[in-house]
Amino acid sequence: MKMLIPTDLPRRLLAPWLLGAALSAGAAQASDLPVATPADHGIDPGRLTALSAWLREDGLDVHSLLVIKDGKLVFERYTDGLTRDHNYELYSVTKTVTALLAGMLIEDGKITLDDDIASVIGDYRPDLAERVADMDDIELRHVLSMSSGLAYDFAPEGDPIYYGADDRLDLIADTPTRFAPGSDFEYTDVNPVFAAAMLDAASDVPLPEYAAERLFEPMGMEHYAWQRADDRGLVSAGWGLRLRPVDLAKLGMLLINHGQWQGEQLVPADWIARMTTPQAVRDFGYYLWRQHIVDTETSYDMMGFKGQFVTALPEHDTVVVMTGMLPIEGGLRHAKNVRIFRDVVNDYVLPALDAEPDGTHAPAAQEALEEELAASLASHPEPGVFVDPTDAPQR
Structure with a gap:
């Protein structure tokens, strides 16, 4: 189901309307993931704005892109009128x-x-x-x-x-x-x-x-x-x-927190350690890639066909989630969708996490980010790969 976007609003009112619709949709269901601004957690919003603009201007069909820092949802981007409540075929x-x-x-x-x-x-x-x-x-x-x-x-x-x-x-x-x-x-x-x-x-x-x-x-x-x-x-x-992407983020947090969720040990900590330890090859444990997206620090990586990803970065207490319909050529470890996600994390998210935001311009930077997210929500990128009926977002 797509969001109905009003066509009679002036342009200066359309962006805030879109952003508010995106952030409010499904907020109750995600109440256990509090929302915060990037600047609240020392993250440079300008780099996240640049990330979203790159994806939009290049027409990359990224349905959702989330960044969770210290257990807070600090960046949430959707396209094509999609909302937080949509779920996706995750493949692998x-x-x-x-x-x-x-x-x-x-x-x-x-x-x-x-x-x-x-x-x-x-x-x-x-x-x-x-x-x-x-x-x-x-x-x-x-x-x-x-x-x-x-x-x-x-x-x-x-x-x-x-x-x-x-x-x-x-x-x-x-x-x-x-x-x-x-x-x-x-x-x-x-x-x-x-x-x-x-x-x-x-x-x-x-x-x-x-x-x-x-x-x-x-x-x-x-x-x-x-x-x-x-x-x-x-x-x-x-x-x-x-x-849903917000629930994928919870899985990344589960790995970072050694199998605990809100104080409850759902998965044994020693099993998380086994899962994240290389087994028959240096970058794969038990159905989990390791340091495959980021090689400069520990990363636990979930990868699915056509562009479904979760990367957990324990040293930054950060999870990055992406879903989409992106090109698949290039093989298991270096498919184009994998390379795109590596760029997302290494060229934009990590620099945003490590930057020193200028607090004096924080309100303007946040406003620019919100306008960009609204523009992304209203965009209609074309799939970069063949689409099966199962690929359609569902609610």
Whole structure:
């Protein structure tokens, strides 16, 4: 649903109207993330204004861009009349949420990192037990760290593992291995399908229900949905989750705060430490990238197809969230959307955090930022990549 923008307001009144609509929409749902101005936290608003202007003037289809500093929402930018209440298909950011749930199920005593595909899936799906029997050396730790060695033969277009699957586990049950589990890293989406099934088997309820009860509801999330389940009701652990950007920011804060949310230990601190520790490769832990967006300091990075990102910067107590439809060419680590987000964080956000704002001009700088955010909200950038029906923002 798009915001209806009045066409009869004078230009000098339109910008404040747009800004007020953007900031007020969904404010009650995000009451646990207080709003502050950049200058309140020593952040240079001029650099954030320049960031927004660059994205707008270059026509980059960034749906949302948020900066959270010291637990406060200090920068919130939307385009095309979108509001705080819209959620987005997160693609591989879903994997990081899956890893958090894995840690919670391990803490519950429901599963361990040593549990293997053959034993867990064999009990979960007896009809597939014989076909997965030779996967007894592929453990949960391997599928969570992309080191399983599984070599699923993806179809070039419209692979049913992603679209319209009757039974994803049946599709992948005969997947061969390319290397010994734990010996190498290969980012492949067969892993989160097995992860989803193993965690679903371990939980007393379907994985989306467990996530809602143990993570989403306690963190005050709104408008969440875990879609794209197969016909048997199994979601993928690698895509299909939809969250609002403000709730993505909470996940980044959860990492910075060692699994605590508002004083409650939702995820074990030792599991957060494991997740953020490199496993089979130097920049990837358990479904979480490390120092992939920022390499000058610690960063925990969630990355999703077409431009969905969360970066948590513990040393600055800062989280940056972006969603959008941006170009994908360039490969896993250096796709154009990844490079754009690196520029957002390294060229604009970090300098804004480290700048010395001129307090004498703070009101004028804040006014300029608000006018720019209003202009961005009224802009209509074209997608930089093909758009699927699932990519449409929802409420």
